[in-house]
Amino acid sequence: MSRLETPALPGNSRADRRAAGLPAASASRAGLPATGWVRLLLGLLIPAAVLAAWQLSTAAGLFSVVQLPPPAMVLEAGLDLLQRGQLGQHVAISTQRVLIGFAAGAALGLVFGSLVGLSRFADALLAPTIGALRAVPSLAWVPLLILWMKIGEDSKVTLILIGAFFPVFTTVSLALRHVDRNLVEAARAFGLKGVKLLTTVQLPAVVPAVFSGLRLALAQAWLFLVAAELIASSMGLGFLLTDSQNNGRTDRLLLAIVLLAVIGKITDALLGLAEKWAVKRWA
Numbered sequence: 254m255s256r257l258e259t260p261a262l263p264g265n266s267r268a269d270r271r272a273a274g275l276p277a278a279s280a281s282r283a284g285l286p287a288t289g290w291v292r293l294l295l296g297l298l299i300p301a302a303v304l305a306a307w308q309l310s311t312a313a314g315l316f317s318v319v320q321l322p323p324p325a326m327v328l329e330a331g332l333d334l335l336q337r338g339q340l341g342q343h344v345a346i347s348t349q350r351v352l353i354g355f356a357a358g359a360a361l362g363l364v365f366g367s368l369v370g371l372s373r374f375a376d377a378l379l380a381p382t383i384g385a386l387r388a389v390p391s392l393a394w395v396p397l398l399i400l401w402m403k404i405g406e407d408s409k410v411t412l413i414l415i416g417a418f419f420p421v422f423t424t425v426s427l428a429l430r431h432v433d434r435n436l437v438e439a440a441r442a443f444g445l446k447g448v449k450l451l452t453t454v455q456l457p458a459v460v461p462a463v464f465s466g467l468r469l470a471l472a473q474a475w476l477f478l479v480a481a482e483l484i485a486s487s488m489g490l491g492f493l494l495t496d497s498q499n500n501g502r503t504d505r506l507l508l509a510i511v512l513l514a515v516i517g518k519i520t521d522a523l524l525g526l527a528e529k530w531a532v533k534r535w536a
Contacts, residue, residue: 354413362421
């Protein structure tokens with residue numbers, strides 16, 4: 254049997270847009286430059302302005318050093334931790350926890366989201382319980398996970414897994430409910446069903462929604478990291494935050510915040526590249 258080709262939906266392809274006199278998707282947002290370097294420079298404008306305002310406010314004495322140390326002091330704190338060999342360990346351990354928890358949570362979210370999105374029975378059975386669990390705050394899980402899994406890595410990764418699960422589950426289940434029925438019926442006419450139908454037609458049809466859920470899940474995983482590293486942790490950026498607060502080291506505290514922002518953005522950008530490839534390949 255020949256491979257089933259997914260038909261393009263009317264009005265969605267580049268050819269359809271050109272035929273209708275509409276601009277291409279990459280140029281659909283008026284006023285945005287197409288050059289990647291120009292977009293990068295525009296994206297750096299606000300961080301540069303914040304950094305300049307930070308430096309000017311500390312130089313003018315608007316804040317004490319304890320309240321807001323100057324950028325140079327934060328940089329010195331980072332170099333000091335780097336020379337001691339601690340900064341790399343904090344970053345590596347936190348990144349490892351986030352990636353493992355994110356991967357496991359995203360995989361479970363994809364599986365359960367597919368079940369709920371494709372089966373009315375699974376929707377009626379699972380959706381109310383999962384919806385209730387989604388409303389539980391992250392810190393509420395901490396004492397239970399300590400009781401069940403002690404204070405090792407398992408409890409920390411499990412908390413991050415919980416945070417990553419719900420965005421993927423929600424976006425996948427909702428997207429699969431709105432897959433074009435004509436597309437599904439055409440696939441069934443070619444003999445596709447079950448898992449083969451899901452992986453060949455239904456999931457490729459919702460690739461953009463899946464990656465939206467994945468990017469939300471990755472951001473949620475970094476948010477849950479700080480709560481996870483409250484579980485008797487001795488290393489990691491979340492530990493660096495709380496330890497710096499307890500010791501009055503505002504420079505290290507700001508360093509941890511900056512590192513979380515930068516590393517979180519880098520991982521999101523990498524996932525964005527994967528999204529572009531997947532959309533080009535399947536969508």
